Amino acid sequence: MPKSPVLSAVRLLLVFGLVFPVYWTIASSFAPETTLFEVPPIVPTQFTLDHYRALFDQRQFWLPMRNSLVVASATTVLAIVVATLAAYALTRLQFRGRTFLLAVVLAVSMLPQVSLVPPLYLGLRAAHLLDTYAGLVLPYLSFALPLSIWLLVGYFRQLPSEIEDAALIDGASRMQALRHVVLPLAWPGIATAAILTFLYCWNEFIFALSFTLGPERQTAPVAIALFRGRYQVPWGEILAAAVVTTLPVVAVVVAFQRRIVEGLTAGAMKG
Amino acid sequence: MPIALDLVSKVFPNGRVAVSNLSLEILDGELLVLVGPSGCGKSTVLRLIAGLETPTSGRILIDRRDMTDVPPNERDLAMVFQSYALYPHKTVAENLAFGLRMRGADRASIDARVRAVADTLQIEPLLALKPAQLSGGQRQRVAVGRAIVREPRAFLLDEPLSNLDPQLRTETRAELGQLHRRLRATMIYVTHDQEEAMTLGDRIAVMREGMAEQIAPPLEVYERPANTFVATFVGSPKMNLLAVTTRVVNAYLMLEGPGFSIEAPPLVPAPGLNVQLGVRPRDAAIVAPEHCDFPARVVLTEVLGHEAIAHVVLDDGRTRMTVVTSADRPPRPSDIVHVRLRRERLHLFAADTGRRLQM
Numbered sequence A: 001m002p003k004s005p006v007l008s009a010v011r012l013l014l015v016f017g018l019v020f021p022v023y024w025t026i027a028s029s030f031a032p033e034t035t036l037f038e039v040p041p042i043v044p045t046q047f048t049l050d051h052y053r054a055l056f057d058q059r060q061f062w063l064p065m066r067n068s069l070v071v072a073s074a075t076t077v078l079a080i081v082v083a084t085l086a087a088y089a090l091t092r093l094q095f096r097g098r099t100f101l102l103a104v105v106l107a108v109s110m111l112p113q114v115s116l117v118p119p120l121y122l123g124l125r126a127a128h129l130l131d132t133y134a135g136l137v138l139p140y141l142s143f144a145l146p147l148s149i150w151l152l153v154g155y156f157r158q159l160p161s162e163i164e165d166a167a168l169i170d171g172a173s174r175m176q177a178l179r180h181v182v183l184p185l186a187w188p189g190i191a192t193a194a195i196l197t198f199l200y201c202w203n204e205f206i207f208a209l210s211f212t213l214g215p216e217r218q219t220a221p222v223a224i225a226l227f228r229g230r231y232q233v234p235w236g237e238i239l240a241a242a243v244v245t246t247l248p249v250v251a252v253v254v255a256f257q258r259r260i261v262e263g264l265t266a267g268a269m270k271g
Numbered sequence B: 001m002p003i004a005l006d007l008v009s010k011v012f013p014n015g016r017v018a019v020s021n022l023s024l025e026i027l028d029g030e031l032l033v034l035v036g037p038s039g040c041g042k043s044t045v046l047r048l049i050a051g052l053e054t055p056t057s058g059r060i061l062i063d064r065r066d067m068t069d070v071p072p073n074e075r076d077l078a079m080v081f082q083s084y085a086l087y088p089h090k091t092v093a094e095n096l097a098f099g100l101r102m103r104g105a106d107r108a109s110i111d112a113r114v115r116a117v118a119d120t121l122q123i124e125p126l127l128a129l130k131p132a133q134l135s136g137g138q139r140q141r142v143a144v145g146r147a148i149v150r151e152p153r154a155f156l157l158d159e160p161l162s163n164l165d166p167q168l169r170t171e172t173r174a175e176l177g178q179l180h181r182r183l184r185a186t187m188i189y190v191t192h193d194q195e196e197a198m199t200l201g202d203r204i205a206v207m208r209e210g211m212a213e214q215i216a217p218p219l220e221v222y223e224r225p226a227n228t229f230v231a232t233f234v235g236s237p238k239m240n241l242l243a244v245t246t247r248v249v250n251a252y253l254m255l256e257g258p259g260f261s262i263e264a265p266p267l268v269p270a271p272g273l274n275v276q277l278g279v280r281p282r283d284a285a286i287v288a289p290e291h292c293d294f295p296a297r298v299v300l301t302e303v304l305g306h307e308a309i310a311h312v313v314l315d316d317g318r319t320r321m322t323v324v325t326s327a328d329r330p331p332r333p334s335d336i337v338h339v340r341l342r343r344e345r346l347h348l349f350a351a352d353t354g355r356r357l358q359m
Helices: A006-031 A050-057 A062-092 A097-111 A113-126 A136-159 A161-169 A174-203 A206-211 A220-225 A235-256 B042-050 B092-102 B107-120 B134-150 B166-183 B192-202 B219-221 B228-234
Strands: B001-009 B017-026 B031-035 B055-063 B077-080 B154-160 B186-191 B202-208 B211-216 B240-249 B252-257 B260-264 B274-279 B285-286 B294-303 B306-311 B322-324 B337-342 B345-349
Touching: A006 A235, A050 A235, A062 A097, A062 A136, A062 A220, A062 A235, A062 B092, A062 B252, A097 A136, A113 A136, A113 A206, A136 A174, A161 A174, A161 B042, A161 B077, A174 A235, A174 B240, A206 A220, A220 A235, B001 B042, B017 B042, B017 B211, B031 B042, B031 B192, B042 B055, B042 B077, B042 B154, B042 B186, B077 B134, B092 B107, B107 B134, B107 B260, B134 B154, B166 B192, B186 B192, B192 B219, B202 B219, B202 B228, B211 B219, B211 B228, B228 B240, B228 B274, B228 B294, B228 B345, B240 B322, B252 B274, B306 B337, B322 B337
Parallel strands: B031 B186, B031 B202, B077 B154, B154 B186
Antiparallel strands: B001 B017, B001 B055, B202 B211, B240 B252, B240 B274, B252 B260, B274 B345, B285 B337, B294 B306, B294 B337, B306 B322
16 A cells, blocks of 8 residues: 555544544543543543542442343353354255245344333233343343344355365264364354354343343443433543443453454365 | 165256256276266265255165165265365364264274374375365375275265366376275266266266266277267367268268268168267378368367377368377368278267267
8 A cells, every 4th residue: 555645644533533532531531520521631630540439339330240241141152052053054954944034033133122122021021030130131132143143144154065064974963063163163253243242232221221120130331321310420430430341342352352263264175 | 885876866946957867876896987067967966975965856775775864974975075175173183083083983093094094195294284284185185085084885076186286186096096996995986077087987977967878888988979968078189070961872871971971880770861970089080182081171280299189171161170180290270181080980870869870
């Protein structure tokens, strides 16, 4: 690429646009309440941990963090296990109504989330699952499964099926072929699906707000939203909460990204 | 171990008929080559035998047992794929060992077998490498090794040489032939290369559009092709087909073509027939004018080194044929040459059906 000064400037601007809000959030979360609205906020003049202290001491923010972690992890694990098996069957096994089933899976995820709230609420209430972890994980699966099934179907499709054929002829059963050959090759796809599912669950708001009744089961996004008092918005604590909520996501992405290695199937086929 | 296909058909869900009412019998220890142009259904036949596809109708017998609905992992066959289909995340040693592991062999015997096969195929130095680190020829060897390490009941080979460069292909072809003789195993070998078919097969089955046009030993297919499709598919350069009519002249049955009239081979049915005269380019020669059957004009000469192929146009200005000639003094374009056909090597086919007319 030629080093044109215009391009460099554009690039710099883009990076700035992406990084600056993050920086602003982090910097502000350590700034005293009184200096939050001073312009420019770029260089922090005073440093304080007040917001974080308030967050964990008064607001007991570890509680929604725990809830979010439990719900998002449980949903991700369940969704990935089920979606992997489903996607494998949908791509490789010959059975009637395969395309139809795939279309249904997609159709389910097309329903606007809000429209699902009333029926799900009634259903969860009848099952006595309101304000429980299961009462969040099950609804979350309604969007997590279609998402991960579609991602994984796409991934399985581009794995050369001859490698599995070879495994079958080598004496492996379908499940053994899946375990010894398909899964090791599908890790990048599975990792991607897991990251996206986790992120989606982590940020989910409407279900979490609707199906929980109090702080005991509220997730982080709901808790943050409820920080607003009648007379004031505690910006410092909200920003501190935003920083704290981002950390597990970064951790998950970093952990799984190691799995996303390009060219894992290189060498299986001809040169 | 004998393998038989009994009136097997395969129609894919999209309506494409890949195999239609095919019956085949592969004898114990035989190497049968399925040869044909791409899309003729030969690979599907192999996948049907392997159990990777289920036939729409018909039965597949392996060792005289009906295996039509038995899954591939219980058929105890081995297959070498055109793409090799090695397990990319496993080392060469693990690739070789996988089939034995799946069949529950103990570690010591797995190790011994892998070593032995690696030794035979001279891939011992590669055992710790991953497929991505191997050259094409090495991958091909590993794929063959993975097939033979299990000592299966039969081998299925799907164009195993087509991804090798020409020189390596000839070498490996000879090795595969030796391997077959040494193992005395039943092998079914799919290729689109008629030369591979001729050199390797105990018998070859020439396929077109899901059907076998001829199943016979290579030499018979070459010398007595069953129809014009087989005749033009097998042999290189490919056989010339000239439109001729039979006519009685002075009590002799003659074949009359554009600009020539020659005596018909024995046992040709009747005069007044339109037939196709098949002449392999090597069975025509450029001779002195007094010995010739007809003159022709050269349009193109391809010199191959040890011989030359002359493309000529016959008297009618339309009919083209090729003649293999010596490369010493090859004719040049627009030369007039004199062609003679070797009488005992002529083939006659019905003009309408393409079927062979002589017995």
